[in-house]
Amino acid sequence: MPSTLPEGQAAPRDGALPPDAVAALGTRSFGCYVHVPFCAVRCGYCDFNTYTALELGNAPGASRDTYAEAAVAEIALAREVLGERAVPLDTVFFGGGTPTLLPAADLVSIVAALRREFGLSPDAEVTTEANPDSVTPADLETLRAGGINRISFGMQSSVPSVLATLDRTHDPARFPSVVRWARSAGFDQVSLDLIYGTPGESLDDWHASVNAAVALEPDHVSAYALIVEQGTALARRIARGDLPAPDDDDVADKYELVDDSLAAAGYEWYEVSNWARGERSTCRHNLGYWQGSDWWGSDPAPTPTSAVCAGGT
Numbered sequence: 663m664p665s666t667l668p669e670g671q672a673a674p675r676d677g678a679l680p681p682d683a684v685a686a687l688g689t690r691s692f693g694c695y696v697h698v699p700f701c702a703v704r705c706g707y708c709d710f711n712t713y714t715a716l717e718l719g720n721a722p723g724a725s726r727d728t729y730a731e732a733a734v735a736e737i738a739l740a741r742e743v744l745g746e747r748a749v750p751l752d753t754v755f756f757g758g759g760t761p762t763l764l765p766a767a768d769l770v771s772i773v774a775a776l777r778r779e780f781g782l783s784p785d786a787e788v789t790t791e792a793n794p795d796s797v798t799p800a801d802l803e804t805l806r807a808g809g810i811n812r813i814s815f816g817m818q819s820s821v822p823s824v825l826a827t828l829d830r831t832h833d834p835a836r837f838p839s840v841v842r843w844a845r846s847a848g849f850d851q852v853s854l855d856l857i858y859g860t861p862g863e864s865l866d867d868w869h870a871s872v873n874a875a876v877a878l879e880p881d882h883v884s885a886y887a888l889i890v891e892q893g894t895a896l897a898r899r900i901a902r903g904d905l906p907a908p909d910d911d912d913v914a915d916k917y918e919l920v921d922d923s924l925a926a927a928g929y930e931w932y933e934v935s936n937w938a939r940g941e942r943s944t945c946r947h948n949l950g951y952w953q954g955s956d957w958w959g960s961d962p963a964p965t966p967t968s969a970v971c972a973g974g975t
């Protein structure tokens with residue numbers, strides 16, 4: 663099977679960083695991204711680094727049971743590499759994959775490791791992505807009590823036929839409950855992800871999805887134009903002629919629609935695909951990437967240590 667690793671130098675096994683990567687540490691925001699590469703089902707449009715349970719088996723560090731341990735070991739490595747230069751984290755982001763496929767206690771153990779090794783700034787933003795199928799009220803309580811204070815749910819659409827084309831398995835009727843559970847658990851920052859331009863999605867479908875999202879009163883909305891990524895099942899379906907390719911004019915109309923609707927509902931556009939209810943609700947971790955802040959990335963790699971990145975991006 664051809665390598666799917668990105669081009670460039672592999673991270674060294676000891677996690678060592680070039681001096682210029684850490685030169686400005688402490689003078690600008692510092693974050694940590696923790697990738698959790700598991701999904702219950704792979705959505706046909708997604709080319710993120712994710713695996714279903716059957717794909718990985720039970721190799722140490724590769725199964726859901728041992729992943730948190732591997733992430734905690736990497737965080738200890740990060741602390742060792744940064745040594746005296748280490749500073750408290752301003753932002754943490756659990757992305758995926760579907761981080762909430764790990765037991766909530768495992769995600770909390772990773773937050774505890776970050777707190778132990780680096781410390782968290784007093785107003786640190788700690789986000790997890792979540793799939794609505796993969797959280798219960800008890801999980802949300804555990805995540806919030808463990809220091810995660812922002813949650814981003816993958817809603818994508820409220821229209822069943824659009825969700826089916828995207829291979830999404832969640833029931834859109836579950837969303838009001840999931841958002842309510844998050845609020846009850848104490849999350850005062852809730853974000854929803856939407857996708858527009860799915861083959862077969864009408865402008866009315868998109869309007870309905872945006873209205874459904876606004877009705878849930880999230881603090882933040884990410885709306886992404888569907889990208890047909892090479893090598894995905896969606897790309898193959900389009901190549902075979904089973905589905906039409908997204909149309910640029912339709913996608914542009916949908917972008918205008920979401921921007922107008924969110925502005926009318928009191929959300930401010932602050933990044934290409936992101937809107938927030940005021941500055942306090944922007945995603946500071948994401949802004950850190952755009953602004954060239956420092957961050958450590960922990961994710962699966964074919965070496966005993968994970969791939970590492972720090973320094974401006």
Ligand SMILES: C[S@@+](CC[C@H](N)C(=O)[O-])C[C@H]1O[C@@H](n2cnc3c(N)ncnc32)[C@H](O)[C@@H]1O
Pocket residue numbers: 707708709710757758759760791792793794815816817818855856857886887888889890891
């Ligand atoms: C890691 S996923 C979010 C968490 C969770 N796995 C889920 O899907 O609900 C991050 C977001 O990327 C977006 N995304 C993934 N692949 C995309 C694509 N090909 N085009 C546009 N957006 C995409 C989706 O909106 C998704 O919510």
Ligand code: SF4
Pocket residue numbers: 700701703704705708709710712758759760793816
């Ligand atoms: S969109 Fe989310 S749930 Fe779907 S395969 Fe990608 S990471 Fe997994």
